[in-house]
Amino acid sequence: MAQEYKLILKYADEPGYSRDIECYLRHGGYNDLKKALALQPKDLPDGKKLSGPEQIREDVKISGLRGRGGAGFSCGLKWSFVDRKSGKPIYLICNADESEPGTFKDRQIMYKDPHQLIEGMAISCFANDVHLAYIYIRGEMVDGAKILNEALKEARAKGFLGKNICGSGYDLEMHVHRGAGAYICGEETGLIESLEGKRPYPRIKPPYFPAVLGLWMCPTIVNNVETLCNVKHIVAMGGAEFAKLGTPNNTGTRIVSLSGHVKKPGYYEIETGKATIGELINDPKFGGGLRDGRKLKAVIPGGSSAKVFKAGEKFKLKKKDAEGKEILVETDMLDLPYDFDSLAAAGSMSGSSAIIVMDDSTDIVEALANLSEFYAHESCGQCTPCREGSLWMSKTLHRLTHGEGRASDADYLVKIADNIPGGRTICAFGEACSWPVQSFVAKFKDEFVAKGAADEARRAKDISAPAETKHLEAAHH
């Protein structure tokens, strides 16, 4: 049976655990940083020496750690892209702009165990020769910024930050930077622009790969809060040991934010892939099932931009049989292991590991209208297809949910959405705003058509009273 596995959140919710540094130190805090700083150069069989930082980087590669922010990109690989020969300083930025609707995992760490993040960052900085790091925190998390600043002060006072950390000769400074309230600041190059004091327009890649031309045009690493915390545990237990957690290629734990129509919404840390979506929703240890008398309708598995799953949807997943041969196994959506690869194979993603559950009380058109309104509001407006398409879809859905729909709107929506993703935009926001529309309409097309057709029928009957559309315009200005 699926179990919670608390690695990152081991202490956070323990009674009596507080976020001050004394409590953290009582729980073995900063020992992993000390361990990292004390690493001695290791001799390799080929005669070369591996420095302490190189050993950590190697260990992170071995651990198989994948980014917890949304894309699930290999952390070790990301670090290996960093231009270490430019002569410029290397920066590390903690992406704490957690703003994907449905996601509330990073804030648990920052609010309850800020020193874990600082320690994870300090180790990551040491591993990458970084001497200045930033925590870019979502602007709405006012308390979070205060907590982190307080924690940084404590860490400085104890000598875990600043000059000559723990007598190692290693210097590191860290600053908290509050965002001004935009979803797009979670996109790493948009974040960097914002940190530089500019409008957070994501940068074009090439040439502005953060690992080469990031903050202030210097090599920069941008990692998610949870990812950086994992680095601490990789140093604590060793990369190989860490890789045993979870499933192959989906190592470690994930903190799942579970919201929507379940009895026990909340965050649950699991070994990656060791629980299925169904278990997370229905198991009494997790969501505890749907509200009484309700049936499951849809699940968004990885934050609101992930493609939706329809209840009862089946996927053919590749598995190895007893003889090691690859076979296709029909898998119900609820039986999908909650990991990066299975969800990708099912055409969606685990994204920021936020599961949004919708039962049969949900008007699916309304749900999409709600999402689209969010994305239309949050498009930075840099690239033409996303800027215009996101609002267009939102307006259409607004019309469709306000009695002015057409039966043809379902196809119309998909055609608009198809113009946005797939490399047509600078950043992944193009995908984020169009995937929900594409997937909702594809999987619940009858509901969209029915709604539009009903509106058409009503208008035909009521032709003497022309449609009042002014409120539609007003609502969008």
Next chain:
Amino acid sequence: MSTAATTETKPAPTAIEKIKVKVDGREIEVPRLIADWSGKLTPTTMIQACELAKTDVPHYCYHPKLPVVGNCRMCLVEYGMPAMGPDRKPILNADGSPKISKMPRPAISCATPISPGMEIYTKTPAVKQMREGVLESLLINHPLDCPICDQAGECKLQEYSVDYGQSESRFVEAKVHKPKAVDLGPRIMLDAERCILCTRCIRFTKDIAGDDALGIINRGSYNTIATFPGMPFDNNYTLNTVDICPVGALTSKDFRFQMRAWFLKETKSLCTNCGTGCSALIGSREEKIYRFTPRDNDAVNGSWMCDSGRLNYKWIGRADRLKDVLVRGQKSTWTAALNEISDKLKKTPAGSVAIVASARQTNEELWLISKLKAKLGAISDSIPRDGKGDKILVSADKNPNTNGARLTGICFTEMGINLVKISDGIASGKIKTLIVFGENIVKRAVSNEKLRERETISEVVDEHGLTPELLAKLDTLIVSDILPNDTTKLAHYVLPGAAHAEKRGSFTNTKGRVQKFMKAVEAPGDARAEWEFLHDLVHNVTGQNGFVTIEGLFNQMAKEVPAFNGVTWQSLGDTGVTVQI
């Protein structure tokens, strides 16, 4: 052999490696590096390779003279790369050619560097569909007010819609409304609804003009170009944003609603506002000038022009232009006046004639004057015109042809140094005849006594001693000018000349760039291009017959003036030739 005339703007760069790529199946060789907007050599991009292959890739935000941002998505193309085997060696087809694997995602051609063996596809169904999608997106909230839009006829949204768009719109929602007729600054009006948010204007003013005056406010589809509240967009380069705006969002207050672009005749000309000599296009219709816009010339002005230069054209159409040949105040004819002047000049004793020519005259005119000067043994000079320059285009020298005046021997390196000799000569009665071209000399005249006082206290002397009182001592004062002024009032002979927009000729700028300009409009009344009547005058006085065409005249001058040796009218091309100054 020419002294140093070159058509190149810079010394030939060291050889840059060439690489082979295919554009729509056609293999071309392109340099691995090309100068970017700032002149720095950077890896060649797909759009540059396509340009070299003469394949059009539509684009809005990309501009070769601006930093690349890649936001319009109009230049998306598909591409393929040589497939690599596990041994990192190219996989070959059966015929030995490298196997190309097509990339799953498109790329913006403006920002994606090319690599050896790359294949760029600009005409695939997917590319066509992406362009249609971008155009549809740009048009849904666009007001489609082309009939009253100044950009109509030279609008990239119109052009690409015809070339790459769809004829119908699916859009049935309410459009986004944004501010219209926004007064951005003294010369610029913004229609935010027409704006396609390519940010060319923002980048221009920030990175070229050095004035971070424009930005975007709001989000998403509500994005709007704006200035900081209370800070007008008023640097001296704002009108360039109108030129580079691909749509009618930014309009010139001077030009808006004045003339449809398609009625304008475009003439290759120059700006004469300072010694930089920006290449310009004159837009005119029915002998009226409506606008000056910059013409690309990397040796001089890149793609830009200053506002003060381009707006300084209204005087050309002034109603009080000199239109008549006047002999002692009476209307006369060119033949009568020139014959009379020639007869007088032929009888003057050597050393009794002085000439004040203008560094606003063309090389050819100044050279003809130098012929006259030699024959008459005259003393000559010109009036310096110093002002403020900037680090971008504006020169402190406000004469467009200072170097022309120097190279033809009209003045010394230090222009104006002879003026005191001329005024002394008139005062002493030695100089009896003064010929003035295009300079209102009495404007900055002070009496010789006062002038000498000032010389002792200050080094810079803009003034000279050619006062009206002094000019009254002359037997003959011949003045050619374009507009009436205090000097023409005193003249015995007034010869109405032509503005540069009304004639052909060439100027030599502060850096020695010799550029030619063409005639856009006719001179009013009896006014004539100076080189034409100077030719007649020189023929009458010297007996030498010269060329009666500007080409022949220029070529003759180039033979005789050492600095211009080897240059021909034809070799000047559209962007000119740099000579040793």
